[in-house]
Amino acid sequence: MLETAIALNRFGLGARPGDPPPANPKGWLAGQFSRFQPRPRALAQVPSRSAVIGQLADYLAEARTNGQARRKMQPASLTTGAAQQTDQQADPMRRYFRQAIREDYLLMNSARLNSALTTDNPFAERLVHFWSNHFAVSVDKLPVIGLAGLLEFEAIRPHLFGRFSDLLLAVEQHPAMLLYLDQVQSIGPNSEVGRLTAGRGGKQRGLNENLAREIMELHTLGVRTGYSQADVTEFARALTGWTVSGIARGPVARFIGGGDDGGFHFADGLHEPGDRVIMGKRYSEKGEAQAGAILLDLASSPATARHISTKLARHFAGDDPPKAIVDRLTAAYLASGGDLSALYRLLVESPECWAPGFLKFKTPWEWSVSALRAVSQSEIEPAIAAAMLKELGQPTWQPGSPAGWDDIAASWAAPQALMLRVEVAQRLADKAGSSLDARSLAEKALPGSLTDSTRTAIARSESPQEGLALLLVSPEFMRR
């Protein structure tokens, strides 16, 4: 297999027939580090964070009001006119907000896709997708629908070539993550707000360990790497006060403080006072800095280095990556202080990532992006883009759990998955019409890696569209 094909398909997002093949594949990949645009034109139309948070806050307030109204009215009389009126007024409002938030999601998903289709730096874009999956949020949790894309655009893209610790901090302080992993609900029992609510005999609210646990298990150290339940609880205490500005309405908002832009906000009134001890180390910092210090230590842990290195190696060197490359990446991570560029450079230079044959079965996202790039489609209707990815089994930012999507063939290479790709391929090919010659396209998309059986199948097809569909579902195109 040619290095060109590996650079285009395994490192990149799939060849576009109009692009000249890179003369120097490794140089082409390394050059993307400096050419990468954190905010390309494709992302220009994305709704702002304050707009999304404003909609979300209004929706949550409306939902609360409506819920209270309903609870008040119901015992009185089932036929109360006022209650009916409230429902009639409220439901269209809720629908409106729900609709607006969903619209945000569709726009962001199509912006992400358009960026992947139009980019000249596909290796860098692939890395964005990698980290977005590493720091997964899932939009089946309603408040996250409009924010999931922003986590990727605002927290991941700007730190793509920086240090892991900076990326980590940006992600954990992003409203999408704080909302998704329930951090905004976490209250230090001995904090100002904690003592107040306890004194009033109000609803028991307190510590939520979700974010602390997932940071340790998924984002940094990795599962079963030596931390204990006590460490998770201590970390959760340290994280109290980390919240989102502008999300609360009414009296609570006064306690929390901060602006209304939906950004990260440290609310001292929620923070659990005192020192924390995690994995034997004492953290005496005050306020926001306490969890920040813990995050920095987590980022520089050898367990984190190995966890991140294993996932990166798996993404480029195969589902079960050779130990040697994981070891080298781990060493580079520790030596460079978690410099992500150093890791990417090592990937480009590692022979394991250039092994001939196919090391990876494409995920539905990877397959869709490469198929659209192959047929030179650079834009796609937002609702159609979302529907296509959902049909293929990988709706964007909706992996269903903070663990993200699996990055192994066993999770994707399934009978029905193939059938769905064939169906989608046929639709894409029909849409492309007979203008594309699948035979020459195949040589460009899979330079030096097209098998005789695929070449024959395409050549014998009954129509240009059929030939194109066959190319898109060929064994070579299913893998990278």
Added chain:
Amino acid sequence: MLTRRFFLGAGGATVAALSMPSMAFARANTSRRFVFIIQRGAADGLSILGPTGDPQHASLRESFDQDLAGGTKLGTFFTLHPALAQVGGMYQDKEALFVHAVASPYRDRSHFDGQNVLETGGSSAYQLKDGWLNRLLSLLPGGDSRALALSDTVPMALRGTNQVSSYAPSKLPGPNDDLLERVSAMYEPDRQLHGLWSEALATRMAAGDAQGTGQNGAATGSVAAKLLAGESGARIAMIETNGWDTHSGQRGRLAAQLKNLDGIVGSLKSGLGTDWTNTLVIAATEFGRTARPNGTGGTDHGQASAAMLLGGAVAGGKVVADWPGLSAASLYEGRDLKPTTDLDTLIAGALAQHYALEPSRVIATLFPESRGTAFTRPLIRA
């Protein structure tokens, strides 16, 4: 899975025949009907028509083919799979004749090359450019016989210089069958994708016939019968069945396949009424499967299989086999049932007798590469 139906009208039958059966067509000069049912995917003849009298059968297949215990005994040696209940009834009525250890000239194990040989009538894949069923048209009285394919695309056996028109009763959802077949061909050399794709096709078939009751098959047979019945009816039809590639879970899958096939044949008979007495149905597959089951409850690609001749025109009630045996030494390459009967000569002989044509002319036209001579023993009622 998808059962596709292809019809050859021997007298200018058109699409209108479906909705307006009274419309006058040029009457064909033969009242004889021929239906070719292709079993794509390599049907396991040893499970369908079990050689339960063979001394090796117990050790090789008894537990694997446990369903045969409830099947129809055809004499002392063979047992017909119980899912073929209506076919079994035809055997009792002497309307069914089975041929075992039969194979086309193809001796390798690729579905697509094998089907190409089976459909073109050549001796190797892609040697001939048209199909033997199309060439049969030029032998039939009436000369200007036209073909009707009841689908979007025309299978290889029907392709050729004789005109074929097509009609699809309803648009099938999802990818078209032709693309699915080409994907199958493309995935065949890929171990992982071939296996997954076979499963996907099997599921698709099961979804199309959710209860596995053979209702899909019965519906297919009914449509085919409508097009074939009566004076203005078509004279030749081809029905495609897919999903015989049972590498795993063969017991359940094969039973569902056979119920489907039984439904096709059963409703052909009931739908054709008196025309059934002039009808010959041949069901055949591209090759058979391994004598020994594999480790996943299935069988792999093999050589000889079984063929069926069904219909009121058939001189039935018998099994024709030059039985090669199942001992290790008698298996082809130590693994497959050895072919002892040539499918080409069987088809040529049956059609020559059915249409009262010169056997040498039939075999030379349909199977020009064949070095054999057409069957002369009686296959069709005089």
